[in-house]
Amino acid sequence: xxxxxxxxxxxxxxxxxxxxxxxxxxxxxxxxxxxxxxxxxxxxxxxxxxxxxxxxxxxxxxxxxxxxxxxxxxxxxxxxxxxxxxxxxxxxxxxxxxxxxxxxxxxxxxxxxxxxxxxxxxxxxxxxxxxxxxxxxxxxxxxxxxxxxxxxxxxxxxxxxxxxxxxxxxxxxxxxxxxxxxxxxxxxxxxxxxxxxxxxxxxxxxxxxxxxxxxxxxxxxxxxxxxxxxxxxxxxxxxxxxxxxxxxxxxxxxxx
Amino acid sequence: xxxxxxxxxxxxxxxxxxxxxxxxxxxxxxxxxxxxxxxxxxxxxxxxxxxxxxxxxxxxxxxxxxxxxxxxxxxxxxxxxxxxxxxxxxxxxxxxxxxxxxxxxxxxxxxxxxxxxxxxxxxxxxxxxxxxxxxxxxxxxxxxxxxxxxxxxxxxxxxxxxxxxxxxxxxxxxxxxxxxxxxxxxxxxxxxxxxxxxxxxxxxxxxxxxxxxxxxxxxxxxxxxxxxxxxxxxxxxxxxxxxxxxxxxxxxxxxxxxxxxxxxxxxxxxxxxxxxxxxxxxxxxxxxxxxxxxxxxxxxxxxxxxxxxxxxxxxxxxxxxxxxxxxxxxxxxxxxxxxxxxxxxxxxxxxxxxxxxxxxxxxxxxxxxxxxxxxxxxxxxxxxxxxxxxxxxxxxxxxxxxxxxxx
Numbered sequence: 001x002x003x004x005x006x007x008x009x010x011x012x013x014x015x016x017x018x019x020x021x022x023x024x025x026x027x028x029x030x031x032x033x034x035x036x037x038x039x040x041x042x043x044x045x046x047x048x049x050x051x052x053x054x055x056x057x058x059x060x061x062x063x064x065x066x067x068x069x070x071x072x073x074x075x076x077x078x079x080x081x082x083x084x085x086x087x088x089x090x091x092x093x094x095x096x097x098x099x100x101x102x103x104x105x106x107x108x109x110x111x112x113x114x115x116x117x118x119x120x121x122x123x124x125x126x127x128x129x130x131x132x133x134x135x136x137x138x139x140x141x142x143x144x145x146x147x148x149x150x151x152x153x154x155x156x157x158x159x160x161x162x163x164x165x166x167x168x169x170x171x172x173x174x175x176x177x178x179x180x181x182x183x184x185x186x187x188x189x190x191x192x193x194x195x196x197x198x199x200x201x202x203x204x205x206x207x208x209x210x211x212x213x214x215x216x217x218x219x220x221x222x223x224x225x226x227x228x229x230x231x232x233x234x235x236x237x238x239x240x241x242x243x244x245x246x247x248x249x250x251x252x253x254x255x256x
Numbered sequence: 257x258x259x260x261x262x263x264x265x266x267x268x269x270x271x272x273x274x275x276x277x278x279x280x281x282x283x284x285x286x287x288x289x290x291x292x293x294x295x296x297x298x299x300x301x302x303x304x305x306x307x308x309x310x311x312x313x314x315x316x317x318x319x320x321x322x323x324x325x326x327x328x329x330x331x332x333x334x335x336x337x338x339x340x341x342x343x344x345x346x347x348x349x350x351x352x353x354x355x356x357x358x359x360x361x362x363x364x365x366x367x368x369x370x371x372x373x374x375x376x377x378x379x380x381x382x383x384x385x386x387x388x389x390x391x392x393x394x395x396x397x398x399x400x401x402x403x404x405x406x407x408x409x410x411x412x413x414x415x416x417x418x419x420x421x422x423x424x425x426x427x428x429x430x431x432x433x434x435x436x437x438x439x440x441x442x443x444x445x446x447x448x449x450x451x452x453x454x455x456x457x458x459x460x461x462x463x464x465x466x467x468x469x470x471x472x473x474x475x476x477x478x479x480x481x482x483x484x485x486x487x488x489x490x491x492x493x494x495x496x497x498x499x500x501x502x503x504x505x506x507x508x509x510x511x512x513x514x515x516x517x518x519x520x521x522x523x524x525x526x527x528x529x530x531x532x533x534x535x536x537x538x539x540x541x542x543x544x545x546x547x548x549x550x551x552x553x554x555x556x557x558x559x560x561x562x563x564x565x566x567x568x569x570x571x572x573x574x575x576x577x578x579x580x581x582x583x584x585x586x587x588x589x590x591x592x593x594x595x596x597x598x599x600x601x602x603x604x605x606x607x608x609x610x611x612x613x614x615x616x617x618x619x620x621x622x623x624x625x626x627x628x629x630x631x632x633x634x635x636x637x638x639x640x641x642x643x644x645x646x647x648x649x650x651x652x653x654x655x656x657x658x659x660x661x662x663x
Contacts, residue, residue: 098328
């Protein structure tokens with residue numbers, strides 16, 4: 001069976017459910033709106049900041065502040081794309097039609113990833129430009145060193161978050177279980193581990209902590225992170241590969 | 257052609273299917289029967305490569321399903337009518353399945369028409385009734401115009417028109433030389449649809465034969481004879497005369513007699529010679545349901561018990577009779593007689609007291625199907641004189657001589 005047929009079928013699947021539109025629009029709106037709000041607030045607060053905070057002021061990173069919430073919608077998207085098959089029982093129909101499970105999983109993830117990438121990049125660019133507009137005189141320009149990398153990186157970050165969720169959902173199958181683990185993890189646990197000094201050294205190797213480094217243009221003054229922006233994205237990619245490989249191995253040997 | 261060889265599936269320490277070997281041939285509708293939990297769906301899933309057999313293998317046209325080239329064009333299956341994404345509308349559901357095997361979108365509209373869902377093609381399937389879900393599932397199975405079709409309980413939830421349609425569809429598909437493998441619990445429906453039967457119980461093969469052979473191997477045809485209810489001595493007289501002539505006589509709960517081993521004209525002659533009038537002399541062919549019940553009664557995992565209604569019992573109004581237990585509850589004693597060659601004991605000893613005898617309340621058939629002879633159909637000719645209850649209620653089946661609680 002040609003993989004192209006499976007890809008077309010997965011595209012029909014993904015565009016014909018309402019949850020796709022809802023989760024992706026939520027990701028776009030939340031990321032952009034929250035980014036604009038925090039950018040506007042930061043502009044007003046700038047003069048009251050300490051000297052070191054002013055030195056490490058990163059207008060690009062600030063315009064992506066909405067991503068901490070927006071990524072949750074991307075997680076829901078990634079989880080639902082995969083676990084919908086299981087929660088509805090559609091997986092048996094799908095696998096009866098595509099007995100080659102590798103083709104099935106790769107096509108499904110490719111389609112969802114492609115869609116996330118388009119949405120993620122668009123969101124990242126819009127969030128950047130609108131955020132900079134809010135920052136007024138403190139804004140960064142897209143031509144500045146590292147800024148374009150950070151903006152494209154923001155899109156990649158959102159895509160990788162969605163992919164990681166797909167891998168986890170492929171392993172866990174249940175949407176409730178997957179969301180119940182991923183949402184608190186990315187919203188709370190990762191932040192706590194990354195901000196408490198005792199666990200900081202471990203926390204910064206978590207997928208979101210490492211990956212978000214790509215969106216930084218100005219390095220904080222006392223930063224001791226042992227990897228750069230692309231190194232961080234690489235660490236995140238390793239997490240994604242691990243999650244997807246786990247999902248594939250389980251799908252391959254498990255009874256549907 | 258579906259071929260299973262030594263198929264075994266274990267889930268942990270529970271064996272769902274054990275050493276199952278069978279062939280499903282093209283050009284016939286093969287029924288797949290078995291009690292709840294006997295492994296039918298597990299077997300179907302293994303045929304479709306969804307579950308991996310623990311040992312053994314099952315092939316379609318010589319290939320294991322996962323190796324089958326362009327599987328959706330060769331095999332169509334309905335496993336679970338509700339296994340669709342409820343938020344997706346019917347046409348898109350079929351479209352994404354069609355695209356998998358390069359089937360044009362035109363074909364989607366065709367099969368929607370075939371199953372009668374064209375008017376709801378753009379409706380989300382979560383609003384579908386079970387019957388509409390079945391139609392959608394059948395449409396999905398027909399999409400690729402496959403040579404091998406599997407249906408798990410296809411008539412579940414369908415209206416009578418739909419049941420008739422499915423029956424004719426199966427027969428038509430088989431007549432075109434396709435392999436059709438159908439599981440169902442509706443015996444009357446199976447009797448009309450299937451040519452061949454595969455029966456499993458507790459995951460093991462119980463029978464693999466044509467439906468006609470299955471019925472005659474598991475249940476005997478018999479004659480029902482009824483003497484005037486007003487004169488019980490005539491019944492005794494005829495019983496002994498028929499037994500003397502080499503027939504097997506089995507009293508029925510409602511006062512009739514079941515006679516095997518004698519042709520109808522001979523029974524009439526004997527009655528005439530012994531000067532016994534007859535109110536009824538009718539031939540009865542055992543139904544598939546009876547034959548199936550006999551075969552699987554030892555392999556039923558989930559059997560209903562009598563509802564004691566502890567603490568819920570209303571005080572009985574004066575003069576009311578206690579309700580009669582539903583047949584089949586806790587006491588599988590109402591099946592058709594065993595075939596004589598199986599060493600059946602036609603003269604089962606009378607069941608001891610305590611079993612309620614209510615001649616005018618014949619037990620209804622458990623599936624609401626037309627009551628077969630085993631279920632003791634009400635006799636219209638006996639309606640006027642219910643006076644004399646039969647001497648002893650019958651325990652027709654051979655192995656019912658044991659007390660009930662022994663099973």
